[in-house]
Amino acid sequence: MNKELFEYVLRVGDDSLILGQRLSEWCGHGPILEEDIALTNIALDLIGQATNLFEYASQIEGGKRSADQLAFLRFDREYRNLLLVEQPNGDFGDTIMRQFLFDAFRKPFFERLTFCTDMQLSGIAEKSLKETKYHLKHSSEWVIRLGDGTEESHNRIQNSLDSLWRYTDELFFENDVDASLLNEYHLPILSDVKQEWIKNVENVLNEATLTIPNNNWQFKGGREGLHSEHLGKILAEMQYMQRAYPNMEW
Amino acid sequence: MSKKEWPLWEVFIRSKAGLNHKHVGSLRAADAEMAIDNARDVYTRRSEGISIWVVPSAQITASDPTDADALFEPANTKIYRHPTFYDVPDGISHM
Numbered sequence: 001m002n003k004e005l006f007e008y009v010l011r012v013g014d015d016s017l018i019l020g021q022r023l024s025e026w027c028g029h030g031p032i033l034e035e036d037i038a039l040t041n042i043a044l045d046l047i048g049q050a051t052n053l054f055e056y057a058s059q060i061e062g063g064k065r066s067a068d069q070l071a072f073l074r075f076d077r078e079y080r081n082l083l084l085v086e087q088p089n090g091d092f093g094d095t096i097m098r099q100f101l102f103d104a105f106r107k108p109f110f111e112r113l114t115f116c117t118d119m120q121l122s123g124i125a126e127k128s129l130k131e132t133k134y135h136l137k138h139s140s141e142w143v144i145r146l147g148d149g150t151e152e153s154h155n156r157i158q159n160s161l162d163s164l165w166r167y168t169d170e171l172f173f174e175n176d177v178d179a180s181l182l183n184e185y186h187l188p189i190l191s192d193v194k195q196e197w198i199k200n201v202e203n204v205l206n207e208a209t210l211t212i213p214n215n216n217w218q219f220k221g222g223r224e225g226l227h228s229e230h231l232g233k234i235l236a237e238m239q240y241m242q243r244a245y246p247n248m249e250w
Numbered sequence: 251m252s253k254k255e256w257p258l259w260e261v262f263i264r265s266k267a268g269l270n271h272k273h274v275g276s277l278r279a280a281d282a283e284m285a286i287d288n289a290r291d292v293y294t295r296r297s298e299g300i301s302i303w304v305v306p307s308a309q310i311t312a313s314d315p316t317d318a319d320a321l322f323e324p325a326n327t328k329i330y331r332h333p334t335f336y337d338v339p340d341g342i343s344h345m
Contacts, residue, residue, distance in 0.1 A: 034277050034288035041291050138287055145280060
């Protein structure tokens with residue numbers, strides 16, 4: 001089994017799964033009907049991506065665990081998602097800013113992943129890219145309107161940006177997993193992704209009259225399984241049924 | 251918190267190329283761009299369409315229901331306006 005590739009696929013899959021789970025918490029609680037549906041549509045796109053990626057991860061592992069088992073029966077230290085995606089929904093502005101910072105990363109990431117030499121992974125990237133383009137459009141439009149909206153909306157989404165900025169360095173985390181796969185698989189070079197990310201983020205934030213915080217303190221650890229306390233609570237809710245009634249299906 | 255509501259938009263969807271846009275419903279949105287996004291999420295989730303129009307509901311001028319007699323009654327007695335009095339020759343299909 002290719003351990004590094006397995007790890008890499010889990011990273012992408014866990015980002016989608018955990019953010020999808022987070023967004024689905026909005027179901028029935030959206031600020032307006034239209035936005036309630038929009039957020040849950042995005043949640044479903046992300047869960048769909050996670051399904052494809054976990055099915056592939058399961059294959060790489062030789063079928064030892066099914067996609068469902070990978071999603072629902074790992075412990076928190078085994079999840080490889082970014083700290084950003086596990087942060088609480090907060091208010092609508094917090095959710096939108098978290099989504100924007102993530103989507104702005106995902107788009108250039110998937111664009112490059114479509115060129116990777118692993119056919120499964122490039123196929124998943126191609127499908128996910130179409131969804132991600134819409135997610136980014138949706139979150140960008142909202143960041144601009146909230147930032148350049150009323151004094152109240154401006155201040156609140158500036159606060160969201162200030163508190164989420166510290167999780168953005170981790171988007172570009174790399175370790176020996178990347179190093180060992182990069183050449184063989186033509187995976188995205190994250191420093192290139194970062195250049196495009198910062199350009200797009202700056203453009204949208206400028207239009208939204210928002211300011212990137214000076215505070216340079218950055219958190220990381222998610223990619224290595226060291227999570228914030230929030231992930232435990234997400235997993236407690238997400239895994240409850242499988243833990244309480246093992247192998248249940250519906 | 252103010253209870254001011256966003257403007258209402260009428261949504262038209264073209265289900266496939268060659269067909270016309272059809273009114274499917276309405277929604278609220280802050281501006282036209284967001285109305286398109288919302289329409290995409292609310293009305294095309296099950297692949298209902300390939301093109302969306304949104305129009306501010308305030309821009310629509312409607313006929314007055316109390317004028318219905320004056321507007322529509324006269325047409326009721328003019329069945330000759332329907333091309334139903336022709337014999338279609340055998341062998342002509344798609345009529």
